[in-house]
Amino acid sequence: MLTKADYEKLCDEIWEHNRLYFQEGRPRxxxxxxxxxxxxxxxxxxxxxxxxxxxxxxQRIGEKPLAGFAEVRHTTAMLSLEKAFSREELxxxxxxxxxxxxxxxxxxxxxxxxxxxxxxxxxxxxHYVQAVTRGDGVLGSDVTQNVKTCRRLPLRLTHGSLxxxxxxxxxxxxxxKAFAAMNEERxxxxxxxWANPRNAAAGSLKLLDPKEVAKRSELSIAFYGAVFxxxxxxxxxxQMLAFLKELGLPILPYVAHCxxxxxxxxxxxxxxxxxxxxxxxxxxxxxxxxNLKDFEELGAxxxxxxxxxxxxxxxxxxxTKVLDITVQVGRTGVLTPVAELEPVFLAGSTISRATxxxxxxxxxxxxxxxxxxxxEKGGDVIPKVVSVDLExxxxxxxxxxxxxxxxxxxxxxxxxxQEVALRCSSEGCPQKRARxxxxxxxxxxxxxxxxxxxVMLQLIDNGYVTQPADIFSLTQExxxxxxxxxxxxxxxxxxxxxxxxxxxxSKLLMALGIRYVGSQVASSVAKIAKTIDKLSKMTVEDFxxxxxxxxxxxxxIVSYFASLEHLAEVQALQERGVVIEEAESxxxxxxxxxxxKTVVLTGTLSSMTRHEAIERITACGGHVSESVxxxxxxxxxxxxxxxxxxxxxxxxxxxLTEEEFNAICKFS
Ligand code: IVH
Numbered sequence: 284m285l286t287k288a289d290y291e292k293l294c295d296e297i298w299e300h301n302r303l304y305f306q307e308g309r310p311r312x313x314x315x316x317x318x319x320x321x322x323x324x325x326x327x328x329x330x331x332x333x334x335x336x337x338x339x340x341x342q343r344i345g346e347k348p349l350a351g352f353a354e355v356r357h358t359t360a361m362l363s364l365e366k367a368f369s370r371e372e373l374x375x376x377x378x379x380x381x382x383x384x385x386x387x388x389x390x391x392x393x394x395x396x397x398x399x400x401x402x403x404x405x406x407x408x409x410h411y412v413q414a415v416t417r418g419d420g421v422l423g424s425d426v427t428q429n430v431k432t433c434r435r436l437p438l439r440l441t442h443g444s445l446x447x448x449x450x451x452x453x454x455x456x457x458x459x460k461a462f463a464a465m466n467e468e469r470x471x472x473x474x475x476x477w478a479n480p481r482n483a484a485a486g487s488l489k490l491l492d493p494k495e496v497a498k499r500s501e502l503s504i505a506f507y508g509a510v511f512x513x514x515x516x517x518x519x520x521x522q523m524l525a526f527l528k529e530l531g532l533p534i535l536p537y538v539a540h541c542x543x544x545x546x547x548x549x550x551x552x553x554x555x556x557x558x559x560x561x562x563x564x565x566x567x568x569x570x571x572x573x574n575l576k577d578f579e580e581l582g583a584x585x586x587x588x589x590x591x592x593x594x595x596x597x598x599x600x601x602x603t604k605v606l607d608i609t610v611q612v613g614r615t616g617v618l619t620p621v622a623e624l625e626p627v628f629l630a631g632s633t634i635s636r637a638t639x640x641x642x643x644x645x646x647x648x649x650x651x652x653x654x655x656x657x658x659e660k661g662g663d664v665i666p667k668v669v670s671v672d673l674e675x676x677x678x679x680x681x682x683x684x685x686x687x688x689x690x691x692x693x694x695x696x697x698x699x700x701q702e703v704a705l706r707c708s709s710e711g712c713p714q715k716r717a718r719x720x721x722x723x724x725x726x727x728x729x730x731x732x733x734x735x736x737x738v739m740l741q742l743i744d745n746g747y748v749t750q751p752a753d754i755f756s757l758t759q760e761x762x763x764x765x766x767x768x769x770x771x772x773x774x775x776x777x778x779x780x781x782x783x784x785x786x787x788x789s790k791l792l793m794a795l796g797i798r799y800v801g802s803q804v805a806s807s808v809a810k811i812a813k814t815i816d817k818l819s820k821m822t823v824e825d826f827x828x829x830x831x832x833x834x835x836x837x838x839x840i841v842s843y844f845a846s847l848e849h850l851a852e853v854q855a856l857q858e859r860g861v862v863i864e865e866a867e868s869x870x871x872x873x874x875x876x877x878x879x880k881t882v883v884l885t886g887t888l889s890s891m892t893r894h895e896a897i898e899r900i901t902a903c904g905g906h907v908s909e910s911v912x913x914x915x916x917x918x919x920x921x922x923x924x925x926x927x928x929x930x931x932x933x934x935x936x937x938x939l940t941e942e943e944f945n946a947i948c949k950f951s
Pocket of ligand 1: 361362363587593
């Protein structure tokens with residue numbers, strides 16, 4: 284008779300083989316023998332479902348799709364790291380540390396900085412119980428089921444001096460190979476490609492169906508530390524990594540123990556040189572004080588631990604040829620030169636185009652068709668042309684001259700004296716219209732999922748969409764005629780279009796792409812006007828009474844709604860079922876800390892977009908201003924804040940971290 288104890292023994296046996304395979308790289312049995320053990324386990328589980336443990340080797344995938352991700356408060360904040368871009372900045376870091384740790388020998392642990400997503404993973408008595416994303420550092424999302432699909436992640440720990448409770452922190456990432464395969468599949472399916480492995484990993488972690496996560500991705504995980512508890516000895520960082528490794532956890536590869544900043548630099552240089560051969564994306568080296576007691580003693584500022592710094596590599600560069608220079612027409616008619624490049628692999632993706640920004644830049648850098656150029660891409664920034672290799676210039680290459688007429692519709696080009704830009708003068712230009720439609724459905728507009736540039740261009744080419752409202756009457760039959768659109772893609776798109784029908788006035792205002800109307804203006808205007816009907820009847824004087832709206836913006840909005848065509852477009856949207864929620868003013872709490880306060884945003888916020896931050900401030904009764912002055916009440920500082928933060932400090936304006944801002948917004 285088979286007992287539960289036999290079942291558990293088999294589970295442990297499989298986990299042990301798993302550990303030998305992934306952790307030690309020396310499997311004791313063949314893949315076939317391993318599969319046979321798993322099949323045996325599956326057979327037992329089919330017979331005794333009551334025995335199945337959530338950490339059985341068969342349970343990586345299997346839970347039902349989630350309704351959403353629960354919010355979890357981190358036990359200790361997940362901070363970010365200060366950045367250094369040069370040797371000098373690393374030395375400055377060392378000097379700061381030396382002042383704080385007087386008379387102590389300082390040693391470092393230098394580690395690769397994996398470009399993925401931070402997660403906190405908890406084990407209770409060796410059983411995997413939870414994984415939480417970093418979120419805003421204080422609150423993260425519960426991604427337990429999805430992280431479970433990472434094959435290198437043990438769901439049971441059986442070795443080493445196992446603590447009862449263990450919280451480890453690390454990075455979930457997508458290896459380069461898996462990223463390339465995933466994008467190839469998306470290309471075949473006509474889905475938009477992920478820009479880089481980090482976005483792809485983030486996209487996979489946010490899928491609600493763990494089965495999809497497992498199918499579509501090969502997520503991997505590596506740990507770089509643990510939250511201290513009574514059971515976790517406070518050692519050095521190098522010993523900590525060894526401790527985690529002994530427990531059977533996947534730790535970061537490429538780590539060095541260094542006794543000086545010079546040694547750290549040598550390690551960083553060696554990693555940077557072999558960066559292309561490392562199977563996952565990295566964006567630098569993390570330098571940590573090795574002695575964890577000292578590390579803890581140094582403490583943290585509101586954002587970063589003092590005892591660690593991220594030394595970022597310079598942007599990756601590649602050499603390629605300019606095959607052509609084409610000119611794109613934007614939604615406002617601005618003409619942008621684009622370099623069409625010989626495809627080249629750079630920082631995780633294949634690049635075949637780079638924006639040249641404007642014609643002044645083309646002439647300043649003297650970029651010509653046929654030139655060999657150096658292109659650069661940092662993080663997920665759009666690639667740019669850095670320089671031209673004049674020695675490789677073909678003798679026939681001649682300077683590029685800007686077009687006299689619009690390449691899309693042939694209308695004359697006008698130059699805007701206030702900007703460097705050249706514009707197409709025609710209102711009816713088909714490319715301008717197409718760009719407006721792409722913008723309407725895009726991130727800054729209604730943000731309709733699955734309706735990216737490629738799909739929209741096809742819809743326009745087929746004549747299905749000529750104005751925004753047409754999006755809302757697309758049919759299954761029409762979508763079925765698009766390239767690569769099969770059942771699932773059709774359902775997905777129709778569902779997200781349906782979802783987008785419910786929108787807010789400020790979102791719609793943004794989506795219409797009215798000149799000078801950014802998220803801040805859209806938000807304040809929506810708050811006052813409340814309905815699109817009232818808004819379209821407001822005068823320049825009415826608008827000018829709104830905080831942050833000047834004559835230029837007011838005139839632009841009024842002239843937009845003076846056009847019968849625009850009014851008809853908005854009406855058509857409503858006729859096709861778009862519901863514009865009334866901007867809520869009732870929600871404003873009169874004694875809210877942000878009520879009637881002027882707030883300035885600087886840096887990148889990790890838990891929300893800029894537009895969302897502005898909407899929150901406006902909903903609390905505050906207003907957002909672009910620049911810091913004595914009248915500013917708060918400056919919210921996100922990641923990599925700019926000079927606004929310095930100015931706020933100089934003027935003594937209260938600076939809020941993202942966490943504090945989040946907490947204040949929740950106050951009511
Ligand atoms: S230590 C206080 N070590 O970089 C944060 N972080 O900007 C301590 N990261 O969110 C983090 N590789 O997700 C550390 N070897 C490494 C890392 C690493 C990648 C990420 C981490 C964190 C971000 C910090």
